[in-house]
Amino acid sequence: MIVLDGVPVASRLREEARIAAATFSPAPSLRVLIVGDDPASEAYVASKTGAAREAGIRAETVRLPSGAPSGDLLDAVRKANRDPTVDAVLVQLPLEAGHDDFGVLDALDPRKDVDGLHPENVGLLQQGRPRFVPCTPAGILALLDHYRVPLEGRRAVVLGRSGLVGKPLAALLTARDATVTLCHSRTRELAAVCREADILVAAIGRPGFVTAEFVRQGAIVVDVGINRIESLEAAPESLRRSERIQNAIAKRGRALVGDVDSDDVSRVAGGLSPVPGGVGPLTVAALLANTVRATRLRGEGEERRAR
Secondary structure, three states: OEEOOOHHHHHHHHHHHHHHHOOOOOOOEEEEEEEOOOHHHHHHHHHHHHHHHHOOOEEEEEEEOOOOOHHHHHHHHHHHHHOOOOOEEEEOOOOOOOOOHHHHHHHOOOOOEOOOOOHHHHHHHHOOOOOOOOHHHHHHHHHHHHOOOOOOOOEEEEEOOOOOOHHHHHHHHHHOOOEEEEEOOOOOOHHHHHOOOOEEEEOOOOOOOEOHHHOOOOOEEEEOOOEEEOOHHHOOHHHHOOHHHHHHHHHHOOEEEOOEOHHHHOOOOOEEOOOOOOHHHHHHHHHHHHHHHHHHHHHHHHHHHHO
16 A cells, blocks of 8 residues: 655645745745634644745734634734735634634635635636635645546545535546545445545544545545544544554543544555645645745736736
């Protein structure tokens, strides 16, 4: 079985972003907006801004306290939209209860929306002419291309229909001439549908949900899930037997697992992305590429207006 290691792919993409960022003066600028103090969100934001600075991108984080009114977040979005020194804006999701996710995304300047979630950007992606490809789907395609996984004519099943991963990934795979089925938790005979896939992408948000029963012999499996388990009792029964998970919980009090039961699926899959070290690093790398692209597009727009 091939391990679809995302780290070397992400390293190459980050170096390409660093080289591209160095061609701009001033350097590209990314502003991240976060509400509350969720540890997972804080870790993600630190990873994104740290990688941006390593690539020569100016990165700042605007933090709103837990319980901040929705109007405060909208004001922060509009301020970033108007700020001529900011090229790219990212709102860290998910938002706390009480915030209207769609209202916040609608308020973003689509030319600065480097997560590709503004409805204008979603529409362009569906038309096959994306301005910004959402970061995780972009990373998945980069991973498949790096390992030369053929897409044309292949049957792809995407398990999970979120607007952040599942839906845009289905559009991207369709544009690459794959035959795509988009599944979710209510799909009938779900395991049987997944077994039809040459390429199975698991993005359903349930630890260890995908077992060997879901996977055809030799299929390529991409695990998008990032789930933290803090006790064996909280883990699905199949994962409790994993020595890796047992050791991680014993040593660190937690284990990071994907949506795939990797011990079980590795028996039948032709390729599998690990968690951690698979899709995660590529999501960050794709954000850097989108930030550079936003800077370039804004510069081209200003040049056109000046003519």
